[in-house]
Amino acid sequence: MSKKFLVGIDIGGTSIKMAVFEDDGTIIDKWEIPTNKDNQGVSIPGDIWTSLENKLKEHSIDPKEVQGMGVGAPGFIDSDTGSIYEAVNIGWKKNFDLGKQLQALSGLPVFVDNDANLAALGENWKGAGNLAENLIAITIGTGVGGGIITNGQVVNGSNGTAGEIGHIMVEADGYACNCGRKGCLETVTSATGMVRQAKEKLKDNPNSLLKTPLEKNGDLTTKDIFDAAKEGDAFSISIIERVADVLGLAIANVATIVNPSKIVIGGGVSKAGDQLLIPLRKAFDSFCLPRISEACEFRIAQLGNDAGVVGAAYLVKQKLS
Amino acid sequence: MSKKFLVGIDIGGTSIKMAVFEDDGTIIDKWEIPTNKDNQGVSIPGDIWTSLENKLKEHSIDPKEVQGMGVGAPGFIDSDTGSIYEAVNIGWKKNFDLGKQLQALSGLPVFVDNDANLAALGENWKGAGNLAENLIAITIGTGVGGGIITNGQVVNGSNGTAGEIGHIMVEADGYACNCGRKGCLETVTSATGMVRQAKEKLKDNPNSLLKTPLEKNGDLTTKDIFDAAKEGDAFSISIIERVADVLGLAIANVATIVNPSKIVIGGGVSKAGDQLLIPLRKAFDSFCLPRISEACEFRIAQLGNDAGVVGAAYLVKQKLS
Numbered sequence: 001m002s003k004k005f006l007v008g009i010d011i012g013g014t015s016i017k018m019a020v021f022e023d024d025g026t027i028i029d030k031w032e033i034p035t036n037k038d039n040q041g042v043s044i045p046g047d048i049w050t051s052l053e054n055k056l057k058e059h060s061i062d063p064k065e066v067q068g069m070g071v072g073a074p075g076f077i078d079s080d081t082g083s084i085y086e087a088v089n090i091g092w093k094k095n096f097d098l099g100k101q102l103q104a105l106s107g108l109p110v111f112v113d114n115d116a117n118l119a120a121l122g123e124n125w126k127g128a129g130n131l132a133e134n135l136i137a138i139t140i141g142t143g144v145g146g147g148i149i150t151n152g153q154v155v156n157g158s159n160g161t162a163g164e165i166g167h168i169m170v171e172a173d174g175y176a177c178n179c180g181r182k183g184c185l186e187t188v189t190s191a192t193g194m195v196r197q198a199k200e201k202l203k204d205n206p207n208s209l210l211k212t213p214l215e216k217n218g219d220l221t222t223k224d225i226f227d228a229a230k231e232g233d234a235f236s237i238s239i240i241e242r243v244a245d246v247l248g249l250a251i252a253n254v255a256t257i258v259n260p261s262k263i264v265i266g267g268g269v270s271k272a273g274d275q276l277l278i279p280l281r282k283a284f285d286s287f288c289l290p291r292i293s294e295a296c297e298f299r300i301a302q303l304g305n306d307a308g309v310v311g312a313a314y315l316v317k318q319k320l321s
Numbered sequence: 322m323s324k325k326f327l328v329g330i331d332i333g334g335t336s337i338k339m340a341v342f343e344d345d346g347t348i349i350d351k352w353e354i355p356t357n358k359d360n361q362g363v364s365i366p367g368d369i370w371t372s373l374e375n376k377l378k379e380h381s382i383d384p385k386e387v388q389g390m391g392v393g394a395p396g397f398i399d400s401d402t403g404s405i406y407e408a409v410n411i412g413w414k415k416n417f418d419l420g421k422q423l424q425a426l427s428g429l430p431v432f433v434d435n436d437a438n439l440a441a442l443g444e445n446w447k448g449a450g451n452l453a454e455n456l457i458a459i460t461i462g463t464g465v466g467g468g469i470i471t472n473g474q475v476v477n478g479s480n481g482t483a484g485e486i487g488h489i490m491v492e493a494d495g496y497a498c499n500c501g502r503k504g505c506l507e508t509v510t511s512a513t514g515m516v517r518q519a520k521e522k523l524k525d526n527p528n529s530l531l532k533t534p535l536e537k538n539g540d541l542t543t544k545d546i547f548d549a550a551k552e553g554d555a556f557s558i559s560i561i562e563r564v565a566d567v568l569g570l571a572i573a574n575v576a577t578i579v580n581p582s583k584i585v586i587g588g589g590v591s592k593a594g595d596q597l598l599i600p601l602r603k604a605f606d607s608f609c610l611p612r613i614s615e616a617c618e619f620r621i622a623q624l625g626n627d628a629g630v631v632g633a634a635y636l637v638k639q640k641l642s
Contacts, residue, residue: 132479133479134476134478134479146578148471148578150469150471150472150474150476150478150483151471151472151476151477153471153472155455155471155472155578155579155580156472156580157455157471157579157580157581157613157616158453158454158455158580158581158582158616158617159580159612159613159615159616160580161580161610161612161613161616162455162471162578162579162580163578163580164577164578164580164610164613165577165578167577167610168574168577168578169570169573169574169608172570172608179610249490249493250574252490253489253490253571253574254578256485256486256488256489257469257476257483257484257486257489257578257579258476258478258483258578259476259477259478259479259480259482259483259485260478260479261479287490287493289482289485289488289500289502291397291480291482292478292480292482292485294480295478295479295480295482296479
C-alpha cells in the first residue's frame with residue numbers, strides 16, 4: 001500500500017487545526033476541533049487521534065496510507081523527542097510527551113515542532129518562501145513571533161528557543177515585556193505595542209485623526225493607525241515610521257546572521273501590505289550590508305491560518321526523506 | 322584501497338596553511354606555503370596541489386587514499402560550487418572557480434567555505450565546541466568575525482554572507498567601518514576599536530596607567546588595556562566594561578535567533594580570558610531570555626591558528642557522510 005498522505009496539526013489555545021494532504025501538499029480536507037484545556041490538557045492527544053481517525057474513515061483512507069503526522073504546538077519543544085518543555089497557553093505541565101502519546105495512539109511516525117517554526121516552514125513550502133534555503137519569517141500580531149530556516153531546515157536551537165525574534169532587545173530601558181524583561185522588539189513593533197504608543201502620545205497630538213476612532217470605539221487598532229496614515233495623518237505616519245525603523249534594524253541584524261533570500265512578514269499587522277513593507281524595506285536597507293540586502297526579498301505571508309498545518313505536513317516529508 | 326585521510330587547507334592573505342589528517346582528526350603533518358598574490362592570485366590552486374602532492378609522497382600516501390580536500394578562504398563563497406564571489410585580500414577577481422580548479426588538478430572531491438565558518442566548524446569538532454548542534458563562534462582581532470552552526474551545519478546563507486557578526490549595527494551614528502557604513506559591532510569591540518577608544522579618551526583621563534605604554538611604545542595594544550585594568554586602572558576597566566556591554570547585547574541578540582549550547586570566543590582579544598569572559602557573560606545574561614542564557618556556555622577557542630584546517634577537514638567528512 002503506497003503511503004501517499006500527510007497529516008498536519010496545529011494546536012492553539014482555543015482550537016486545534018487539522019488537515020490531511022496529498023504528498024504534493026494539496027489539501028484533501030481541513031477542519032478544527034476545540035482545544036480542551038481541562039486537567040492540564042491531558043485529553044488533547046486522544047481528541048486529536050479520535051477526530052483524525054474519523055476523518056480518515058470519511059475519506060476512505062487507511063491509516064497505513066499515511067506517511068506520518070506533523071504537529072505544531074506553542075511553547076518550547078524538544079523536536080528530537082516531541083516532548084513539550086512547557087506550553088503555558090495549553091496547560092501542559094513540564095515535559096508533556098505529546099509526540100510519544102500520539103505515536104502510541106496512531107502507530108504513525110509523529111514529528112513535533114514549535115508552531116511559529118512550522119508556520120515558517122509552511123510559508124516556505126506553499127506560500128511566500130518558494131523553498132528558500134535560508135528564510136526569516138516574522139509574525140506581527142499581539143506579539144512578534146519568528147521562525148528561521150537555514151540550509152533548508154527549521155532552526156530549533158539547543159532547547160527549542162531559537163527564532164525568538166520578538167525578544168531581541170531593542171531598548172534597554174524600554175517598556176515591560178510579557179517575558180519579564182524590558183525593551184524587547186515586540187514591546188515596540190507588535191500590534192499591542194503600536195496601539196499603546198498611539199494612545200500614550202495622542203494627548204500630545206490633539207489634531208490627529210486617531211481621536212475619532214478612539215472616541216467612537218473606546219480603543220484603537222493598528223488598522224485605525226494605517227487608515228489615518230493613508231489620510232495623511234502626520235502622527236500616525238510617525239508611529240509607522242518608528243515601527244519600521246526599529247523593526248528594520250532588528251531584521252537587518254538577524255539577516256546579518258542568516259543571509260536569507262526571503263523575509264516573510266505575516267500576522268495581523270502584515271495586512272497593511274505596502275504601507276508597512278515600503279518604509280520597512282527602506283529602514284532595513286539603511287541598516288544592512290549591501291550584499292545581504294541585495295540578496296533578499298521581502299514578501300507578505302500568503303497562507304494565513306493554514307501556514308501551521310501546511311508546515312506540519314512538510315515537516316513529515318522532510319523528516320522521512 | 323581504503324580512503325582514510327583528509328586534507329584541510331586555510332588560505333590567508335600571507336600564507337596558506339595546509340594539513341593532512343587521519344579520519345579521526347589526528348594531524349599527520351601540517352605546514353605552510355606563502356600566498357602568491359601575483360597576477361590576481363592565479364597560481365594559488367597550482368601552488369596548493371604541488372605542495373600537497375609532494376607532502377603526500379613524503380608520507381607515502383597515495384592521493385587515492387584521500388577522501389577529499391576542504392578549503393577555507395576569506396571572502397564571500399558559493400559553497401555549492403566552490404566559487405569565490407570576491408576575496409579582496411587574495412586578489413581573486415569575481416567568481417574565481419577555486420573549487421573546480423583544485424578538483425581538476427587533484428582528482429579529489431573539493432569543498433570550499435568561508436575561513437571564519439570553517440574555523441567555527443574546527444572548534445566545534447576538536448576544540449571548544451564539543452560537536453554542538455548549535456554554536457556561535459566569534460573571533461575578536463583586528464576585526465570581529467563570526468561563524469554560525471545550526472543543526473550541526475555551517476550557515477552560509479544565500480550568497481555566502483551569513484554570520485557577519487562584526488557587521489551587526491550597534492550605533493547608528495557610530496564610527497566609520499571598513500564596510501563603508503557606520504557603527505558596526507567591530508568598530509567598538511575589535512582590538513582596533515578598543516585601542517582607538519582608549520587613545521581618544523586618554524586625554525580626558527590623564528592619570529590612567531595607559532599613559533606609560535603609549536609614551537613608551539608610541540601606540541597601545543589591547544594587552545596594555547587588560548594589563549592596566551588588572552592593576553585597577555579605572556579608565557581601562559571602563560573601556561573593557563563598555564566592550565563587554567556592547568558585545569554582550571549583540572551576542573545576546575544573535576543567541577535569541579540561534580539558541581546555541583556553546584558560544585566560542587577566539588582571536589587575539591580572547592587571550593584576556595576571564596578578564597573578558599566574566600563581564601561579557603554578565604552583560605549577556607542581562608540582555609538574554611533566561612531560557613536561552615541557561616542553555617549556553619561561553620568558552621575560549623582552543624585551536625588557535627589550526628581551527629581553519631581542522632574545520633576544512635571536518636567539512637570533507639560532513640559533506641561525504
